[in-house]
Structures are given as C-alpha cells and as structure tokens.
Amino acid sequence: MPGAESSGSPSDATTGMRTNAGVIQMTNGQQYTAPAEGFPRPQCVESALRNTTDRNRADWAEVKDPKGFVRVYRAKYSANARDTVSKLTYVIPKLVDTPKVIISPPTAREELNERLPAPWNFLISGINPAALKKLIDQGWWSTPTITFYVFDYNVPLPRYIMTLQNLCTPSDPEACKAVARLVKDKLKSIKEASEFLAKHSAASDAKEAEGALDIIEAKPLEIALPGGETDLLWNIYFTPPKSIDFFRLLEWTTAARDLTYDTALHGTGVPRVGSDQFFCQGCKGYDHPSGLCPLPRITGWFGAPLQSVSADDKTLGKADERNERKDKMSKGGKGPKAGGNGSRNVNNRNSRRR
Incomplete structure (x- = not known):
C-alpha cells in the first residue's frame, strides 16, 4: 500500500526455489508468492475485533500465546466458516514448520448491512512461536489454495x-x-x-x-x-x-x-x-480504493485477479x-x-x- 512498510521476503535457501514468475516452489510441492521487495502492509484503521461478540473477545483473550490474527483477501463474514478453516489448517503447516495449527472463526455481534461485512479476522493459535513469527514477518501469503494475511494479536x-x-x-x-x-x-x-x-x-x-x-x-x-x-x-x-x-x-x-x-x-x-x-474491500486498508489495491498487481499473485477487483470499483x-x-x-x-x-x-x- 502507498507509504506502508514492506514485509520481509523469505530465504530461498530454506523454502525452495524462486521461479521467474515471482513464486516460491517448495520442496514439498507447495507454492506461494514471494516478491523480492516483500508485500506492502495494509493500513488498517479499525479494531481487529470489529463486530465480534463480547464472549468471543473474552474467549480469545484467554488463549495462551503464541497467537495472532489471520484473514483472507476480500474477507467477509460467514456463520459457517468451515471451508476457510479447512484451507488454512491444510496450507499453513505446508508453508511453515509446525505440526499443527488451530484456526478459530469469529462470531458476529450483529448482521451488518455491508458488501463484505465484518468480522473478518480469525484467531490463529496452537502453533510454535518460530512458525508464527515467520507467518507474521511475511504478512501476506498467496497460494493456489487460499490467500491470507497474518498479523500479531497485539495489532500493529x-x-x-x-x-x-x-x-x-x-x-x-x-x-x-x-x-x-x-x-x-x-x-x-x-x-x-x-x-x-x-x-x-x-x-x-x-x-x-x-x-x-x-x-x-x-x-x-x-x-x-x-x-x-x-x-x-x-x-x-x-x-x-x-x-x-x-x-x-x-x-x-x-x-x-x-x-x-x-x-x-x-x-x-x-x-x-x-x-x-x-476503504479497500480486498486488503482492508484505508489509503486507497479497492480498484487501486497494489496486491493483485504483484507478479505471481494467486488471489483475486485485478480484473475482478477493478470491476468491483469501476472508477477506481x-x-x-x-x-x-x-x-x-x-x-x-x-x-x-x-x-x-x-x-x-x-x-x-x-x-x-x-
């Protein structure tokens, strides 16, 4: 995003081989986008727990560290998040060195009459500290299965x-x-x-x-x-x-x-x-409209294509x-x-x- 810091790019030596298309091919067959300059960080100017229930917040506060938040690109709330949870629990252990991971879906306080309503952020826990740090350091992870963003529980x-x-x-x-x-x-x-x-x-x-x-x-x-x-x-x-x-x-x-x-x-x-x-419907950043989100323009991006993002915001x-x-x-x-x-x-x- 304009003016935002870029996240670090993972080492090719430990993760696999970088292709000409800006994608890392891991030895286990997993692929993910890895721009040499890193990903831009979304400038989110609202609570990570927006529109969650009091019980949801209290339960997550009690979860022991290490923990963080994860949300998919163009996230929207669904009472049945099984598909998202399944994809994240499948992909994350293939990307970082962790035997397991727990992905907990949020619970909405109320139904919001919005295009892509909150809450968007899932809790990630049950993961070893080094693996969570690696996920947070890169920020965005774009794979053929799912594209998502990981950030610290103490919101940046x-x-x-x-x-x-x-x-x-x-x-x-x-x-x-x-x-x-x-x-x-x-x-x-x-x-x-x-x-x-x-x-x-x-x-x-x-x-x-x-x-x-x-x-x-x-x-x-x-x-x-x-x-x-x-x-x-x-x-x-x-x-x-x-x-x-x-x-x-x-x-x-x-x-x-x-x-x-x-x-x-x-x-x-x-x-x-x-x-x-x-307000960008894709990354949830506040410093550009959806049609100017820089993420779909990154070489090797597996997430929503630029054409669909621009169609959502025709004037940019x-x-x-x-x-x-x-x-x-x-x-x-x-x-x-x-x-x-x-x-x-x-x-x-x-x-x-x-």
Whole structure:
C-alpha cells in the first residue's frame, strides 16, 4: 500500500526455489508468492475485533500465546466458516514448520448491512512461536489454495493519518516535501497535537513522541473519476510512538482529520472523511480504493485477479461503500461520490471500533 512498510521476503535457501514468475516452489510441492521487495502492509484503521461478540473477545483473550490474527483477501463474514478453516489448517503447516495449527472463526455481534461485512479476522493459535513469527514477518501469503494475511494479536499501529483532497499541486518530489511540510506545520502549531501523543505514550518513548510530527510523509495518489477525468490526492503518514494505545492513536488521527490544511498558493487541503474515506474491500486498508489495491498487481499473485477487483470499483475512485444497502447495490444503485467532502466525522460508522 502507498507509504506502508514492506514485509520481509523469505530465504530461498530454506523454502525452495524462486521461479521467474515471482513464486516460491517448495520442496514439498507447495507454492506461494514471494516478491523480492516483500508485500506492502495494509493500513488498517479499525479494531481487529470489529463486530465480534463480547464472549468471543473474552474467549480469545484467554488463549495462551503464541497467537495472532489471520484473514483472507476480500474477507467477509460467514456463520459457517468451515471451508476457510479447512484451507488454512491444510496450507499453513505446508508453508511453515509446525505440526499443527488451530484456526478459530469469529462470531458476529450483529448482521451488518455491508458488501463484505465484518468480522473478518480469525484467531490463529496452537502453533510454535518460530512458525508464527515467520507467518507474521511475511504478512501476506498467496497460494493456489487460499490467500491470507497474518498479523500479531497485539495489532500493529497504522502509519496512515489521512487522505487530503483539493490541493492544486503537481505530484513531483518537491510537492511531496511541500505537502508533508504543510501538514507538519499545521499539526505542530496545535499544542495539543504533540501533547496528546506524549501523554498517552510510555515515558521511555518521550523523545519518540515529541519527534513524531517532525517526520511526516506525503505520497500522491491519482484516482480516476467518472467521465475520464482524474484527481490527485495526498496520503499522509507518520511513525507513531510504539507504546501508544491503538485506540488512543485513532482518537489522534480522527482529530487530525477534523482540521483543514491551508496554503497560500495551492488551495486548502481537506481530509476525506465519512463516506469519502477510502476503504479497500480486498486488503482492508484505508489509503486507497479497492480498484487501486497494489496486491493483485504483484507478479505471481494467486488471489483475486485485478480484473475482478477493478470491476468491483469501476472508477477506481469510489470510497467506502460498506454501508451501502445490499438491495440498492443489487439494483445497480450508485455508490458515494468520489469528490465531495462527506461527513466531517470520520467515526460516523458506529460499529467501526466495536
């Protein structure tokens, strides 16, 4: 994903032979995609336990380490997850050195009227620590049987802050620096912005919290609009203090999205929020629409092909359509506009954090 760290690529010497098509052929016959530069990490800005029951959360909290989360590409909730569990328990021991693995499906708190409703994440446990670490280090595992993402039970902090629109700038390196400086100067001008990060971080991370706003990254994102036009947006990232709580970080990014970012010559940057906030149906990242997910473009990808992903998001510019009614979609109803400001409250989805 734009601006995200890439995961490590496994060693060919210990896993098999890399083919010209970007695929590892293991000695046991198992194949999986292994790009030399690693996979991009999805910038997920919501709870890994979204829409799970209280009992489900309590039960999983009691499971002993090592444990983590796993979800498939283009995940959606199903009360009967036997097929997914069977595929994961079959493939994972063939990919990493573990005699067994336990895959536990989530239980939904309520039925969500969304295209690919949550909960999406399964619990992975009963696995040796080295095997789980290898799964997490690579992140995405794309095989002919199933494509899935593994991440730590202590959910990694997202680097993504927001996506800005309405800035009339080019997309060259100098513009990247200028947009990053614009956001940095605005946030640093608000005393509470840096104080919040320091207040909710461990004392040992004090310097990291104080300097977090000095290293803002801005990356251009060009999207297609209806009628053949395009628009240039800006994804904004930073490295949050390691010890800050996940939900405290979401509070901070929500506040950052409630601001506007004024320039003297290039207009006013406005964060995309509410129904205009991007949400990828494939990787569940927030910094691009489904049609611009980078994963299907990776050589050797076994998951959903680019054609089907693009067909799901024909303009490549549609935002989060999760709350669009299923019956409206089945009748060909239009999704949210790609260019408007939408709601100024990024938390307008009540189930986002549950």
